[in-house]
Amino acid sequence: MRKPTSIWVFIYGALAVMFLYNLTPFFWMVVSSFKTEIEIVNYPATFLPEEFTTAAYEKMWLQEGFILYFKNSLIVSLSTAFLSSLVGIFAGYGFSRFRFKGRLALMTAFLATQMIPGVLLVGPYFKMMTIAGLYDTLFGLILAQTSITLPFSVWMIKGYMDTVPMEIDQAAEVDGASRLQTMFLCIVPLVLPGLVATTIFAFLLSWGDLLWALCLISNPLKQTMTLGITQLVGQFRVYWSEIMAATVIASIIPATLYLVLQRYLVQGFTEAAVKE
C-alpha cells in the first residue's frame, strides 16, 4: 500500500529518534573508554576524544585481577549454561513426551519458581553453602545460577521438543530404541538450534548476574566480571575511562550473542504463552 510522503518522514524520523536514544549510552561508554586520564576528568566533557588512546584498555587488561574476573565469569557462565541445558533436556523431554499424573502441576511449579525474587533465596542459600563448605567457591555459585536458569531452560526445551512429531518416538520404539536413546539420538539432533539458543540464554543470564556473586564470593581471586567491575568504582586511582573500558569488554560478549540470536529472543521468554 502506498503511503503519503509525510507519513514516511514521520516513520523515519521516529526511527532516527529511537536510534539516538538507544545508542547514546553506548556511544558515551565507547568514547569515554578511549580518553586520556586528563581528558576524562575535564568539565565540560568533550563529545569525542581530543587525544585518542587505548591506555585505559591496556591498564585494565594488564591488571592481574581483570583477566581473572574474565576467566571466572567464563567458567561460571559456561558451566551454568551447560548444566542447565543438560538437566533441562531430560526434564524437557519428560514434560514433552510423557503424560503422567501431576504433570501440569509440576510444570506450573517450575514456571512459578521463575517469579521468586533472588533476594529471598540468596540469604538462606548463603547459609547452606557455608554449612556445606561451598561458600566462596565457583562451584557453589554455578549451582545457584543453574537453579535460577533451569526452570526457563526446561520450558524452552520442552517447547522446542513439542514441535517434533510423536511418530518419531514411536518409530524409534518399534526399532527397539530405549527412551534415552530416542531422546539423545532422535529428538536432540532435531531441536539442536533451539537447544543452542537455550544454552546461550542461560549463559547470558549468568553473565549479567551480580546479586549471587556478591553474596557468595568474597575472595577477590574468585570474583566474576560484574562483581569485579562494580568494586573498581570509587577506588583510589581508578579513572572513569578505565571503568568504561571494562564495561565495554563486559558488554561485547552479550551484545554479540544477543544479536546473533535475535530471532529466538521472544520465543525464549514467552514460550509458554506465545504458542497457539
Add this chain to the structure above:
Amino acid sequence: MRDNYKGYLFILPAFLMLLVILGFPAVAAVLQSFNLMWVSKPAFTLRAYTALAQDPEFLRSLSNTVLFVVVVVSSHLVIGLGVALLLNMEVRFKWLWRVVAILPWTMPDVIGGLVWRFMFDTLPGIVNSVLLRTGLSAEPVDWLGQPDLAFGAVMLAESWRGYPYAMLILLAGLQSIPRQQYEAAELDGCSAFQKFLFVTVPNLKHMFIIALVLDTIWESRLFGMVFSMTGGGPGYSTQILTLLSYKQYFQFFNVSYGASMAVVLATVLFFISLPYLRMSMRQQL
C-alpha cells in the same frame, strides 16, 4: 504409551535441583522471617513484620519500588509498543533498526547502571556537558546527589535498558495478526487509526498482558542497576526493596528482618504472576 511413569525419572534431576536450591531456601527464608530457623532459640514471633510497618526506611523503599515499577513498566510498554509498530512496517534497512532496537537490553543491568552513573556525573558527565553547551544550564547539576533527581535518573536509565524486552513480546504479537483482518478493514473503508483501534488493539491484548506481567516481575526483582548506579542513595531516596533486603541481610546481619522484606516482595510477586501462570497452563491443556 505404556511407560508414562518413566516421565518422573526424566524430571527427577531438575526437580531435585529446584527442590534443594530453590525450594529449600524459599521455605528457610519464610521460617527465618518468623525467627524459627538458624537461631539459637527458635521461637515463633511476628516481630520482624511488626517492625517493618514502623520502619520509615522500609516504607520508603516499598513506595519507591511501587513508583519505580509503575513508571518503568509503563514507559517500557509505551516505548516498546511504539518501536514494535515501527519495526512491523515495511521500512528500508529493517535489520539495522532491529539490531539497534534490541541493543540496550543486551547490556547487563549492572553495567548499564555504571554507564548511566557516569553519564549523569556532575562534572565530566555527558548530560551536564550537553546542557552547558546548548545553554540550557550554566551550572553543573548534581543529578545523582539530589533525592528526586537521582530517582528520576535511575528510572530513566532502566526505562532505557529494559524496554526492548517488552518491545520484542509486542512485536511477536503484531506479527501474528493475520493480514486478512487488515485487508478486510481496508475494504470496509477504515482509516489507519481505525485499523489500529479495531484490528491491532484487540489482537494484541493477550501479548500486552504477558508483557505487562513479565516486565513487572523483572523490574520488581531488579538489583544490579540500582546497586551500581546509586547504591540506594543519597540517603535512601533511590532504595528499592531488593537492595534494602540485601543490606539488612548481608551488611547489617539482621537476618530475620532482611528475610521478612523478601517474603513481602515474593508474596506480592506471586499474586501478580497468577494471571500469567493461569494463562500458560490453559495453553498446555
